[in-house]
Amino acid sequence: MTLILAGDIGGTKVTLGVFGLDVKRPRLRIAEGYASKDFPDFESILVRFLSDHAIRPDCACFAVAGPVLAGKCHTTNLPWVIEEKRLCNILGLDKVWLINDLAATALAVPLLKSSELVTLNKGIRRKGTIGVIAAGTGLGEALLFWDGDSYHPISTEGGHAGFAPTNLLEAELWRHVRKERGHVSVERLLSGPGLVRIYEFLRANEQEPEAAEAEQTPDNEKPAVIAELAMKGKNTLCKKALDIFVSIYGAEAGNLALRGMTTGGIYLAGGIAPKILKWIEKGRVMKAFSDKGRFSDLLSQIPVKVILNKETALLGAAIYSLPPIPDPRTPLCFDKPQELCY
Template identity: 50%
Template sequence: MILAGDIGGTQTRLGLFTRELGRNRAVVQAAWRNSEHPDFETILEEFLARTGRIVRGACLGVAGPVVYGQCRLTNLPWVIAEKKIAERFSIPSVRLINDLEATARAVPLLSTENLKTLNPGRPVPEGNKAVIAPGTGLGEAFLTWDGDRYRAHATEGGHADFAPGSALEWELLVELKEKCGHVSPESVCSGKGIARIYRFLRAKESGEEPPELSKELIRAGDPAPVIIAAAKGGAPASNLCRKTAELFLSMLGAEAGNLALKVNAAGGVYLAGGIVLAVLPLLERGGFMEAFRRKGRLSDFMSRIPVFLILEPNPALIGAAACGFDTCGVQQTPSIQDRS
């Protein structure tokens, strides 16, 4: 029995996987809001007590850099360590990996039904692949072919410097720099980024917020879902929210293009996470891909890169399970991996 985990800034998802069912289907899984728990160990203790299963290995995808088997989560005051988890819960083998590395590990295991094509492009067989996922923060990872299979690599690219691509984005950068100091792609291409963009545009276009929307935003602990729903025309619909979503997707497209260039992702770029699934109707309107392709002399090259949206709701859990089986040496049934 393998324990897999996806520990983000907002939620923790845990699942148990067996050799018989494989990496793409959990025997049991559950999710928790992190704000309701003091630490990860409390969640894990509850999960293991509830399931009553013996775990022989674990792989946990965590939202932050992993150094010497330990991670201090970037957007949550938790520290998680392999040794501590192994000793406290008597798990023989425990491994921490970055959550986007976990998502990247899932990419070769996904079927075509788990993907939506945003740009068919012309994929290079065995070419590098990139993964980008806006959530509480902004995760980035990539995959390389080693002659036998794809290998996933974590990055902290979401914390590099944000590069504005328009006069409006320059204004946003100036405002955020005054408030936050360092402005990264995560500052704008994330759930928190959506809220920042909305406040920026609301101040710039004063008086456009409908009263009912104001009430919804006050009631919501996280304003991003409210803004996204209003942007798609839900009640209360808002032109200001639509502009917010369009600016967010343009900046996300530009950053996805930056990542593709840096890792030469001729094999494809994959978008993941609940935010991009929520904005799918707006994502298909073209602003994202327009910004993705807009790379000067390499615009034609960018047009040839395939871009996919991952429809599978828990790719990091699948990737962590795959890592867990590899770490524990458990043989698995063949994956859906191909070289395309």
């Protein structure tokens, strides 16, 4: 039996999983999660996982939040350096793959089941380039480029591009963050810490009572508390903050759709979207998504969906690790650089 070791290395959590081959897509057999802050480096997590589960994988790929250059990644939101060569030595494999986490997520999108998705905009179903945007500890964006015959993942660092306000309130928010941080990337606002930043901006500028629960919560837990208070209608500042947050989410998703001409759809991934789905479905996301002037009609035709499967990046990493499949009738046929042929 072929065993595939896959990993999803994020700023908050690292998930490692073992997959076996199946007819339609690799099947997850073992999964284990670890708090990133509890370990000095990724290798320590990997060694513990291998010891706990006594496995010898046949191939391995790790999806990591950050740019992968020449088989190495300096993680964006962790003080870690991860190298393919060092992982090969630990695993006893000739080759181990590192791939950007959003590129891995994009790879898995065509294999997701309908039960793993929530549709925000049905749009027009087309075979075309797919875009994935994921807000979590940071903000990731990627494309799955359709060349007419097959898909090719394209990783980006679009989350670190400049934030573009779409109204006067967002312009004031931009000025507020500019004073604090200098460069105002989209990630500074469209992420867990970004939601806190929006709340703090409103607290300083609005005549509304602050949220005592949020004020007393540790920083790493504040985004979840603010979102929960908003969705339960317990605090006006939290509701306003979440409204701004989802509007920025929709606007940036629309920007990605235009930049990548993603006629195959836009998919909201990451840890935040499923947790605030109730707020996302209210319509602010789609309003901001399609508010693109002369291209509003085009944007309204693009399917937009939320990914519910928490292990999508893990699945994508498993897919990427597979060797070429010679039979062209199989649903997955790979060649590095990776291709998906459907």
